[in-house]
Amino acid sequence: MRWNRLAVAAVAMAGLQWAAAANPPATALPVHQHKYAMGTVFDIVAYADSPERASAAIDKAFQEIVRLDQVMSNYKPESDLSRLNRSAHFHVENVVPDLYRAVAESLPYSQMSGGEFDITVGPLSDLWKTALRGGPVPSAAQLAKVQPCVGYTKIRMVPPRGIEFLSPCLQIDLGAIGKGYAVDRAVEILKAQGIRSALVNAGGSTIYGMGAPPGQAGWAVTLRDPSHREGAGVSLHNNAVSTSEQSAPSLLEGKRAGHIVDPQTGLPVDARFAVSVLAEDATAADALSTTLLLVGPKKGGQLVARTSRTAAIWISPQGQTITASSGPQIYLRTTNSFSTGGSR
Amino acid sequence: MKMARSTIVLLVAYVLLAVPSWGRVLLYWTRPAVPAREVLGLDNLVITRGPNESAIAKRARQLGYSVYLEVSLPQASGISEAVSAQGVSGIILDPGEATQVQAEAAAAKMRLSHPGIPILVVDRTAKEPQMRGHSIVSSQGVLEASSPTEQPWLDCNLALVRYGRMLHPAQVSLYQFDWELPEPLQQREGPSAADYALAVAEAGAFHAAVILNLREDLQIRLAQGEAGALAFWERVKPYLRFAQKSPAGLQPQAEIGVVADSDYDWFEPANLMARHNIPFRILSPPDLTDGSLHGLNLLVVFAAPNQDAVAAVAKFASRGGTAVLVSAKGMYPWHSARPSRSSDAVADYAVGKGKVIELLKAVDDPDTFASDIRRLMDKSVPLISLWNALTTIAVPYQQSSSGEMVVELVNYAQDPLPVQVQVRGVFSSIRYESPEDGCCRKLKAVPENGSAEFVVPRLTTAGRVYLSARPDEKHQGTN
Numbered sequence: 001m002r003w004n005r006l007a008v009a010a011v012a013m014a015g016l017q018w019a020a021a022a023n024p025p026a027t028a029l030p031v032h033q034h035k036y037a038m039g040t041v042f043d044i045v046a047y048a049d050s051p052e053r054a055s056a057a058i059d060k061a062f063q064e065i066v067r068l069d070q071v072m073s074n075y076k077p078e079s080d081l082s083r084l085n086r087s088a089h090f091h092v093e094n095v096v097p098d099l100y101r102a103v104a105e106s107l108p109y110s111q112m113s114g115g116e117f118d119i120t121v122g123p124l125s126d127l128w129k130t131a132l133r134g135g136p137v138p139s140a141a142q143l144a145k146v147q148p149c150v151g152y153t154k155i156r157m158v159p160p161r162g163i164e165f166l167s168p169c170l171q172i173d174l175g176a177i178g179k180g181y182a183v184d185r186a187v188e189i190l191k192a193q194g195i196r197s198a199l200v201n202a203g204g205s206t207i208y209g210m211g212a213p214p215g216q217a218g219w220a221v222t223l224r225d226p227s228h229r230e231g232a233g234v235s236l237h238n239n240a241v242s243t244s245e246q247s248a249p250s251l252l253e254g255k256r257a258g259h260i261v262d263p264q265t266g267l268p269v270d271a272r273f274a275v276s277v278l279a280e281d282a283t284a285a286d287a288l289s290t291t292l293l294l295v296g297p298k299k300g301g302q303l304v305a306r307t308s309r310t311a312a313i314w315i316s317p318q319g320q321t322i323t324a325s326s327g328p329q330i331y332l333r334t335t336n337s338f339s340t341g342g343s344r
Numbered sequence: 345m346k347m348a349r350s351t352i353v354l355l356v357a358y359v360l361l362a363v364p365s366w367g368r369v370l371l372y373w374t375r376p377a378v379p380a381r382e383v384l385g386l387d388n389l390v391i392t393r394g395p396n397e398s399a400i401a402k403r404a405r406q407l408g409y410s411v412y413l414e415v416s417l418p419q420a421s422g423i424s425e426a427v428s429a430q431g432v433s434g435i436i437l438d439p440g441e442a443t444q445v446q447a448e449a450a451a452a453k454m455r456l457s458h459p460g461i462p463i464l465v466v467d468r469t470a471k472e473p474q475m476r477g478h479s480i481v482s483s484q485g486v487l488e489a490s491s492p493t494e495q496p497w498l499d500c501n502l503a504l505v506r507y508g509r510m511l512h513p514a515q516v517s518l519y520q521f522d523w524e525l526p527e528p529l530q531q532r533e534g535p536s537a538a539d540y541a542l543a544v545a546e547a548g549a550f551h552a553a554v555i556l557n558l559r560e561d562l563q564i565r566l567a568q569g570e571a572g573a574l575a576f577w578e579r580v581k582p583y584l585r586f587a588q589k590s591p592a593g594l595q596p597q598a599e600i601g602v603v604a605d606s607d608y609d610w611f612e613p614a615n616l617m618a619r620h621n622i623p624f625r626i627l628s629p630p631d632l633t634d635g636s637l638h639g640l641n642l643l644v645v646f647a648a649p650n651q652d653a654v655a656a657v658a659k660f661a662s663r664g665g666t667a668v669l670v671s672a673k674g675m676y677p678w679h680s681a682r683p684s685r686s687s688d689a690v691a692d693y694a695v696g697k698g699k700v701i702e703l704l705k706a707v708d709d710p711d712t713f714a715s716d717i718r719r720l721m722d723k724s725v726p727l728i729s730l731w732n733a734l735t736t737i738a739v740p741y742q743q744s745s746s747g748e749m750v751v752e753l754v755n756y757a758q759d760p761l762p763v764q765v766q767v768r769g770v771f772s773s774i775r776y777e778s779p780e781d782g783c784c785r786k787l788k789a790v791p792e793n794g795s796a797e798f799v800v801p802r803l804t805t806a807g808r809v810y811l812s813a814r815p816d817e818k819h820q821g822t823n
Binding site for chain 2 (some may be wrong): 021029031036075133201248250253
């Protein structure tokens, strides 16, 4: 379906009327802080009745993000995830609740995508990371050797806190869902501190808009557009958007590499478009954006149709756009778009 | 022969006079009341032309400051009286709308009329150093989040400093920027002490000089000795002391040459190369000669090369170097052989022991380009590599007399983090100092592929690592 400006305007007007009651006072000043964590910069903007109160709430939200980095990092050898990756092979390991929950929340996306989204893809990704840093492209033999290490069905969840790996070399990497999970937890902290209007942004790739800024229907977010001409955007109001895109190809070396690897072929996904997904929470948006990049627009449109309150847009470097939605809207400055299965 | 010697002596004297002896941070001062030097923790104030000019200069000189007078290009011809009346220690020339090259020509003229007084050109195109919350902008009062980027966006002035060094080899690169305060709360409160600390740390690490703006209300409160203002500035002073403490005689190290002309196509790629910790120096097109490329492994040519430059590039490649020609157009001698790889975007030619890569278009993705250059550099043992350091810039220097290496570090995130570093060479003593923890902590290194690998345990805003091939008896252990 094409989203036209009239539809956008109508929704925006309705949103404005609804939002007027819940918005912070027009005189409130936003407090904006940022912090480096999880290999990216987190921004939080919050409105409150005083800047001091907003600032204190943001500090607490950042503390939560830093704490989760210590839980979910696979770069830090002392993190809970690193410990799990060292010790859970054919052995049930009890983990902290956040790690259990993040792993558990990732598994439905693996099932939904038929294994395209998979938090066990790490051993394959590591081979390609070496190629991305200028090392040799992994051989078919190297890829075949690590392929048995990969597969979400080899993770056994043992409630309430146990995780077991049913492969001797399985490793979990929460890179495709961890930032979204951290954004959602930061939003919970802000809510608990009495904040009703805030934007939590993990490096521009996963963003949650709580409430709306004063006088606005929502938080305006411009989406990643590799063509730089479509002007795609969303207005966030108690929902999230996430964007995934394969690493840009080398200009000088012409090698095919990339940080997003298809767990089934073992090869970097050959997709040049950027995919943005609008969903009810940041965890879902983060996981779905990677999933939709991997499965492509056709299957992705069907997934969107089956998932409530979700929308997606694929934008190619040439400016071709494909949208799909089960409710919310993504708007475009131009009309060079067409829909795929699952649009309403 | 006698003539030649005296010319050399004059040239050396000129260079010595032109190189400023002051520290690396200057403050604009606009209020007649001036605090003591101990309060500010620095010795250099900059005044601009205006009604308070004489009063500020007089008071500042009484307090022992060196006073620099900043003038615009049109004001430059009529300043003789002010220079002698106010006893200024130097003149800072603001190019305004003129280019840096035009300003340097004007400065050269002024040096003839004011012998003995340093005449410095300030670059006003600098940016406030910062790690951007890289996706939120204020647009007509509406907060808006935009595109993701691969890594944290750092506004850093290293490319500008390197360009300044190429333009004014006899002058420490001097720059100035305006604080970015897009949000209402920032406008109300002004830059934070951490903002000042980062600006000082950056200039110190790049061995450049920066002129900082202080809000007038802060100037007044500092001069009055108001407790809040003094406490605010006390948080900046450790960084001032640290920046001024950098050893003398250090030469920046580079293994990449960037040939840049005045159309600035090179600027953003060079900016991103700085952010990828690629040690480079900038060469002007006339500098592209065989002799100027000594010590470089890789050459990136943004300026269209003339015949002599093409010959220098070919010789550089034939000895084993890699040359990347950007927006390569025309016929070159290496075209006599078939390219080893060719597409509509790029062509590779084997030349002797090395190669020439022709990028047929301009660089439209500077970050990807810089990543490519980093990968090419990493094929041999690179001079310096960092891990867990997406917000850190490291600049390697070498002490020309002792051969000791010094690596200056700036962390734009300003949150403590461990940084893993590899520096090419064998070192028996590695010491680390920082404004927060003082001098010096001994670091353990492991040899790794021709390099020394070590971890800086806690880099907050600024840090300095001393690497010596000789065992250091003076600084054993931690203190």
